[in-house]
Amino acid sequence: MDKEQIGELAGIIWRTLNEKGKLSFEALLHETMLDSESVSTAIGWLAREDKIRFDEQNGITAFYVYHERYY
Numbered sequence: 164m165d166k167e168q169i170g171e172l173a174g175i176i177w178r179t180l181n182e183k184g185k186l187s188f189e190a191l192l193h194e195t196m197l198d199s200e201s202v203s204t205a206i207g208w209l210a211r212e213d214k215i216r217f218d219e220q221n222g223i224t225a226f227y228v229y230h231e232r233y234y
Contacts, residue, residue, distance in 0.1 A: 170208070172197065172205040173205040173208040173209050173212075175205065176202065176209060176226075177215070179191065179194050180226060180227055185225045185226070185227040186226060187226075188206075188224065191206075191226065215227060215229055
């Protein structure tokens with residue numbers, strides 16, 4: 164897997180989260196139909212780029228798109 168492929172996977176995950184809102188890892192697997200390695204890699208890319216946030220409740224981590232707001 165190269166940077167270009169990872170970037171494409173990250174785009175799929177970002178668009179899914181932007182459209183659907185907060186989703187768990189399992190929900191991302193279901194919604195995108197990607198394998199767990201691809202979803203994990205894309206989440207890492209997006210987290211490193213500060214494009215997504217994490218929310219953990221009752222032991223379940225959910226991911227959501229972070230939108231910067233300037234006032």
